[in-house]
Amino acid sequence: MTGDGTYRSGFATLVGRPNVGKSTLLNAVLGQKVSITSPVAQTTRNQVRGVLTRPGLQIVFVDTPGIHKPRTLLGARLNDTANDALAGVDVTVLVLDATQPLGRGDRFVADLVPPSALCVVNKVDAAPRRVVLDQLQAAAGLGLEEYFPVSARTGEGVGALLEAIVTRVPEGPQLYPDDMVTDVPEAHWVAELVREQLLAVTREEVPHSIACRVTEWEWPRVRCEVLVERESQKPIVIGRGGSVLKEVGTRVRAQLPPGAYLELFVKVDPGWQSRPKALERLGY
Numbered sequence: 679m680t681g682d683g684t685y686r687s688g689f690a691t692l693v694g695r696p697n698v699g700k701s702t703l704l705n706a707v708l709g710q711k712v713s714i715t716s717p718v719a720q721t722t723r724n725q726v727r728g729v730l731t732r733p734g735l736q737i738v739f740v741d742t743p744g745i746h747k748p749r750t751l752l753g754a755r756l757n758d759t760a761n762d763a764l765a766g767v768d769v770t771v772l773v774l775d776a777t778q779p780l781g782r783g784d785r786f787v788a789d790l791v792p793p794s795a796l797c798v799v800n801k802v803d804a805a806p807r808r809v810v811l812d813q814l815q816a817a818a819g820l821g822l823e824e825y826f827p828v829s830a831r832t833g834e835g836v837g838a839l840l841e842a843i844v845t846r847v848p849e850g851p852q853l854y855p856d857d858m859v860t861d862v863p864e865a866h867w868v869a870e871l872v873r874e875q876l877l878a879v880t881r882e883e884v885p886h887s888i889a890c891r892v893t894e895w896e897w898p899r900v901r902c903e904v905l906v907e908r909e910s911q912k913p914i915v916i917g918r919g920g921s922v923l924k925e926v927g928t929r930v931r932a933q934l935p936p937g938a939y940l941e942l943f944v945k946v947d948p949g950w951q952s953r954p955k956a957l958e959r960l961g962y
């Protein structure tokens with residue numbers, strides 16, 4: 679709980695043209711390294727990229743497809759997609775690159791973000807101070823709410839940015855368990871694979887209400903939990919002598935890069951279904 683006893687939670691997103699350093703910045707904000715190991719099927723509208731949990735506060739960082747790739751769609755349709763992707767996001771952070779002049783790609787993305795967005799001028803370690811100042815000044819012309827010179831690489835300015843994000847998170851319930859550390863889109867992909875194979879191996883015996891989540895990702899070791907609602911569902915998921923889990927593990931590993939070590943655990947968690955309610959508005 680925060681000082682006044684309320685819990686706060688919300689969604690934040692980093693947007694910007696390719697290569698400005700969004701992934702690096704997200705790693706810096708979350709304070710942990712993301713290992714990119716395999717391509718991800720973007721199946722959800724807003725992909726969770728990371729969850730930051732602090733006492734009394736949770737920020738879910740989501741990716742917003744449709745915002746970063748100006749070249750594939752045109753006009754109103756793109757704006758619809760982008761607006762859709764940003765709906766329900768509490769904090770939008772526009773990321774610019776200090777080493778590149780503000781260009782068409784940046785303006786394109788800037789036009790899509792709400793005026794309440796925060797603006798980051800990233801890579802300040804790689805640009806002379808004068809250039810950084812020019813860039814901040816050019817960025818000020820975008821009419822956004824606050825501006826932050828940041829180096830995602832060295833960590834400079836990341837704390838100030840994070841605090842600004844934190845103050846914008848509204849009151850809300852905890853959305854993920856404390857131990858959900860995943861900040862890897864791949865983790866969601868793996869969890870989805872596990873769920874898919876569980877349904878395949880048990881041949882629909884398992885109710886679709888089952889959930890899978892990756893709780894540890896230290897590549898090549900991945901720990902994935904299978905959440906069931908009732909104790910009676912556990913044996914179905916585990917199988918005789920662990921046969922179901924074993925088969926699921928084999929099938930999932932076959933789809934992962936070589937060397938993956940997958941640990942599967944089954945847990946009874948009657949409450950899990952009520953928690954993601956707040957996620958529904960983001961299309962899960």
Ligand SMILES: Nc1nc2c(ncn2[C@@H]2O[C@H](COP(=O)(O)OP(=O)(O)OP(=O)(O)O)[C@@H](O)[C@H]2O)c(=O)[nH]1
Nearest residue numbers: 695696697698699700701702800801804829830831
């Ligand atoms: N010098 C410096 N380089 C940075 C910084 N942040 C990111 N980079 C570099 O910029 C390049 C792009 O970084 P990413 O984090 O992959 O950028 P991105 O915006 O996520 O890129 P896309 O995934 O293509 O949209 C990488 O080579 C990073 O190492 C920074 O603060 N300083």
